[in-house]
Amino acid sequence: MIPFDLQEPASLAEAIALLDPDDPSVRPVAGGTALMLMMKAGLFQPTRLISLRRLEGDLRRVHVDEHGDLHLGALVPLSKLELSPLVAEHAPAVSETCRTLSNVRVRNVATLGGHVAHGDPHMDLPPLLIALGARARAVGPRGERWIDAADLFVGYYQTALERDELLAEIVIPAPSPDSSAAYVKFTALSADDWPAVGVAAAVRRREGVILDAVLAVSAATEKPIRLAAAEAAIRGKSTSSGSFDEAAEAAAHEVEPLADIRGSTAYKREMVRVHVRRALIKASHS
């Protein structure tokens, strides 16, 4: 590893001021579980790292506001999400997803903000955040702005965040009483492998009919994406599994999976099909 400059600002404003919009080798780091691997491999050679470890306050908080929206600070470690009673109550699918997200050592260190802002398509929470209609609050030198989770992921390791912006929090809107969500992941090698396919589904249903659904896939594709055709195929249909097959079929057609050591394009397409159906079943029975 080549020596680099490490800054440890004490405030969010200070941290933002240390970022450099023109230099991709200046990078914020929270838990460092992903970035350090890239640095050790020599793939990423930073000139400056801005450690966020001294930042306090809402960035580390989980709370529910007066509208019932769930606020998750960007520096909340994944293990805190996993164990938080508030998260379990307001977004049980998030708690459940965290239990098999990496391992306990990583979850104790990795943060929600890093997990999202790293932009690795294999992460588990991004498709679920898309399905739950979450929004991200980004803070930069020009103030703050909100980005829908569905617009946050723009490519492999690429997000809609500007280089001089930091993620401050993720907000999951209060669930309506008729909605439920689920995330299913499929690992092709060991059980704790990166997912080969991850599918999140959120459905609103009334009297056995799906009013609407949001479906998102990750890992098989170069970024987490919404499955618009599959969502359309399920809208207004019954919650019987037969109608899920149509959505699964539509999903298989609309994705362009990337081949890698975890599976060929053709195989991953089949796994998208299977897991869209399984995610819908799980979401509509939870």
Place this chain on the structure above:
Amino acid sequence: MSTHVDAPAPVERKAPTTTQIGRSIPRLESRAKVTGEAEYIHNLRLPGMLYGKIFRSTVPHGRIVRIDTRAAKELPGVFAVITGEDVRALIPDPYYGPAFHDQPVLAIDKVRYVGEPVAVALSEDPHIAEHAANLIEAEYEDLPAVFDEVEAAAATQVFVHDALRPAGMFPDLKHLHGRTKTNVALDFTLRRNDVEQGFAQADYVFEHVFRTPTVAHTALEPIVSVAEPRGPQALTIHTSSQSPSFVRSEVARLLGWPENRVRVRTAFLGGGFGAKLYIKLEAMVAVLALMVKRPVKISLTMEEQFYTITKHATTVHLKTGVTKAGKITARQCEAWWNGGAYADIGPRVTQKSGFTAAGPYDIENVALNSYAVYTNLPPAGALRGFGIPQLVWAYESHTDLIARELEIDPLEFRRANILRDGRPQATGTIMHDIATVEVLDALSSAMRWGESFDRGKGSIRRGHGIAIGFKACIAPTTSGAIVNLYGDGSCAVYCGTVDMGQGSDTVMAQIAAEVLGLDPQSVSVIHPDTDVTPYDMATLGSRSTFHMGNAVRLAALEAREKLFAIAGKALEADPSLLTVADNGVSAPSGRRLSIADVIKSTFLMQAGNIIGTGSFRPTYTSPSQGDGQSDDITPFWMVGAVGAEVEVDTETGRVRVTRLVNVADVGTPINPGIVTRQLNGGALMQLGFTMSEAVRFDNGQAVNASLADYKIPGILDIPDQTLAKIVAGCQSTGPFGAKGVGETGTFAVSPAIANAVHDAVGVRIFDLPLTPETVYRALRAAQHNPLEDQQ
């Protein structure tokens, strides 16, 4: 003074007391390991020490045109940058290896695989060394490369080596010297009776081809070595090695020195599994340290281990003749071993495992051919089973297919053909102390074989399968040991066995304690140090409990004889009637002295030593050239059978092993707790090689050389039930009836699981690993709806 014995070991003068044998005492080093006090070479720092970082080849086969080290040398903090040409200036012929002297310390003239060491940058700061290695540039003239073992064996144009260079240590390799225009390093042949006649007698003949991929050891402590010059004429090498004695003689040979000027020592190893055998980094650090006159340390990363040593990929072609009644009449086997660019111990794997390729069956007519093949991939060597799991994968998948075709229960088919105690194996060696039948019986009851079985429902289908494998222990090899009683009656065992997590320290202490009437927890085991501990061939191939266990036992017996001689005077008793227990010596009269007091009675104060030495080398007849026949091929046999229950998700192809039962003949276990954990550890390691592990190559480059992409089993992959059943037998020549166990748990795991998958969903997988996509594609093909890859 020394007791040198050609097996069998001598009969004891007295009936053994068995207070320490068969006891599952805790491991001696447990506390040190959990508190972080245990010594590992990884933590060693010496004054003035330099760190080396290796610059590696990026082409699979190429002529070195130019190596530019200028930018690296100019980097501030860089002490030196060394290339193969620099090494050649010190050692004219710097090639090493246990079977062939084919591997250069650093590449010379040619590189033969992606990842081969080409140069080393040295600095007091490991980060500077790493940066400097990244600044080295090399230009290669690309040569055509060969990667597949079957293609490489048949190649007529592309040769990894210009000429074969057998090491000369093994007589059966001598005829290969200087052979050119071939990638076949060794061609082992075994013929028993007439295989063609056997096929003619058969009602059916079955042929199948099975493959296994390259896999990696992934020891949690990566390979590490430190060389410390003691002036220009002597060296100490601190190394995470399983074979310190070999390192000493091979480094001495390279330097042209007598062995007594090279001292090699080890500490605990964080796993070895065969990766840390023979020469890995030791020759490199030795040469570098002598050149720069400073201690030099090289520690590999996990990624670099993938470029250093792997387990052979194989292609195995089997052909079997069988009667309608299910009697095997003939078996023919051709096995190709992908040895990578350097032979390492591959030719031994080819021969020592090759002769068991027909399986643990009583077959009249056998023809075996086993080829060690050079390719342009990282070198392959020993990995927990020494080639046996690859062969068992083939012959037990094949055997199951035959039983299915004949509609005979797979367990009954095996029972009908099993090789029994007293019958000749394919080499002609008569089987002794081998519990094949008992192992099958125990497997049958553990699996509740023949009883009703839940086949699953919906997209989850259940199946069960079995397999059995066997292995000969490597021969001929030697172990020596010293047992030292100090003036206060405390005891140390000096032995070259490396405790790499298998619990050998504890077992050696139990053996010495048993003979000397001591508490094994009080015995200290001196770790390998070639200036101190006697010669030991290596810690490999499940040989230590048997070989070193015998040597320690003999050394302890000799020490006890001396103790009794002294005690006889002090206790006024006939030495031959004395006994030991609880740190003391007792006479028939009832008089008793502590061991400390016995020693004091002769040295007149707390002083002196009582030293016993032992050396053990079993008998051996090397197989004859041409037909591979031998009347004494191995000191003992290991037998392991596995039963597996699986669930197959027919929508994804994912296989979950729900129950894994390992049944093993281990002779008399000295520490049943350790034996059980060895069996389970071996089984779970092989579970990874069965389900998910494979090093994937793209034009010779390993593309998943990290634990992020090369997936070993995690805790969630462990079967709900993982059981090890010990079939208690007795190895009559072993120490207190024990035989080796380190590899037995691996033998039959892979085919048992594939056989269970076949039972569950009716498809046969011929190539490991059983990834979901592999199984899914087989399911689709069986439905006549193959998965198409559109562009």
Place this chain on the structure above:
Amino acid sequence: MHVEGNILIHAPQSDVFDFAENVELLTQCIEGCRNVHELGDGKYAALLEAQIAFLRMAFKVTVELSRVERPNTIEAHIAGTPVNLVGKIDARAGLTLEPAGPAETRVTYALDVSLAGKLGGMGESVFRAKAKEYGDRFAVHLRDAVESKLLEKAP
């Protein structure tokens, strides 16, 4: 790894061919390819700066046309090493030109890339994901460059 794709260019096949067989013009269509200069014998040296999200890599490469068969086929061989990192990139890029109308050409590209060293051992998945994107952007740049050149030529 292998990626391929195609693009429709509004230009006659011969114009596209003329453009593509000129290494200096062709390399302008590869993102991050700069300092192209001829080494002789049809070989060119160049610096290839690839930016994959926040990962920035520079390669010293040589480019040569390994096959030029008018009017359909052009193949290039690009080989090089990353700067400050042990590794190797070896790419074979093939362009197939087919007429798709009176003044239209369908260009199919096929890219075979092998990586060695750190890039191959650790970075393979991201490179694999990005190769297709790079290829498609190359095709767009090629189309735009050929079409704008044609416009320049137009009276």
